[in-house]
Amino acid sequence: MDAHHVYSMSTRLIYSLQQRLWEYGGALEMASLVGDPRYSFLVLLPLSFLFSLGTGLRVLWAAAMADWLNLMLKWILKDHRPYWWVPEMGPVELPRLEQFPQTCExxxxxxxxxxxxxxxxxxxVVDILCARLRLPRMSGSVFYIKLQKMVWLSFGILLLAVGLSRVYIATHFPHQCFLGLIAGLLVGKVVNSVHMVGWRSYIYLLGSGLILLASFSIFMLQADPLWSEALAIKWCSQRAWVHLDTTPLYTVMRDAGTLAGAGFGINTRASFWGHLATAVFGIITGSLLNQTIAIIPSANKIVFYAVGFVLNALYVYGLVKFWPGLGGMLIGGKKKAR
Incomplete structure (x- = not known):
């Protein structure tokens, strides 16, 4: 079975989903938004520090590595997206797919x-949550086993909803979602097995540098590295739906910037109140970061990507250094004064 046949069958499946699930379109678009990688950085990452410093650092590395490896695979595989592949086929008899504000990646x-x-x-996060739900004398009990299964089942339903939503809005073919799911679980399992507390700053900075070096090397070696961006602009039904923060180069800046920020600010002595401050102020600053990226002028792409790197670095610096220190100083200081 060749690629054209797979794409054609998948296109008809996407069209069928759009026809049958149209009344649930709003919920599916919300599921796609929840699964956006940026929210792993801007929401899940600060919340993960509530469990422990180690959990926060593992989520940080998992987000950066999964995001970056995803880009490397995309550049290697050079696979199409439904919303541009169908019109590129010209007069071939294929159904017309609807587009949505999140379609045009x-x-x-x-x-x-x-x-x-x-x-x-x-x-x-689910693995550590199940571990924290295990109370003394409860491990191995029927109640705990059922509770653990419910947590993992909920996670599975979330992943299914995200995958279905990505197919529904015509930004992915089904096989692309399946590959992303398997690769993501592998990255999560590997990263989760590594103890990162105590890692020196140079490891984070080295990771950031390697991401930049490897990414730009592969970028320069490609004959036409911007081919997918050109197709997105050409076939997206609304030019305003094409955003620079979905481009491959912004992904590189985000991943390298987050590791650089952690490298400059890594702090292994945060208290509970410090982690609480990280969660609260991290989500607030993450929201501000998201809004700031959206209003940065995109006329000069070099400036856009450079600012993106700096802002992501500052954001993570706040998570690992500034907010934990501020929370510990303010609340810890009040307790000592009493």
Whole structure:
């Protein structure tokens, strides 16, 4: 079975889903938004520090590695997205697919970044959550086993909803979501097995540097590295739906920036109140970061990507250094004064 036949069959499946699930379109678009990789960085990451420093660091590395490896696979596989593949086929008899505000992503299609990053980071959080739910004398009990199964089942339903939503909005073919899911779970399992507390700053900075070096090397070696961006602009029904923060180069800046920020600010002595401050103020600053990226002028792409790197680095620096220190100082200081 050749690629054209797979794409054709998948296109008809997507069209059928759009026809049958139209009344649930709003919920599916919300599921796609929940699975956006940016929210693994901006919401799940600060919340994960509530469990422990180690959990937060593993989620940080899982998000950065899954996001970056996803990009590397996309550049290697050079797979298409449904919303541009169908019109590129010209007069071939294929159904016309509807587009949505989240449809017009600019990178190659496979594997799905939404599934890969969500699966990687979610696996770590669900695993630690199940461990924390295990109370003394409860391990092995029927209640705990059922509770654990419910947590994992909920995670599975979330991943299924994200995958279905990505297919529904015509930004991925089904096989791309499946590949992203498997790759993400593998990344999550590997990262979750590594003890990262105590890692020196140079490891984070080295990781950031390697991401930049490897990414730009592969970028320069490609004959036409911006081919997918050109197709997105050409076939997206609304030019306003094409955003620079979905481009491959912004992904590189986000991943390298987050590791650089952690490297400059890594702090292994945060208290509970410090982690609480990280969760609260991290989500607030993450929201501000998201809004700031959206209003940065995109006329000069070099400036856009450079600012993206700096803002993501500052955001993570706040998570690992500034907010834990501030929370511990303010609340810890009040307790001592009493």
């Amino acid at each position: 600019t990178g190659p299609g496979s594997p799905s970044g939404h599934l890969m990053v969500t699966a990687a980071t979610g696996y770590i």
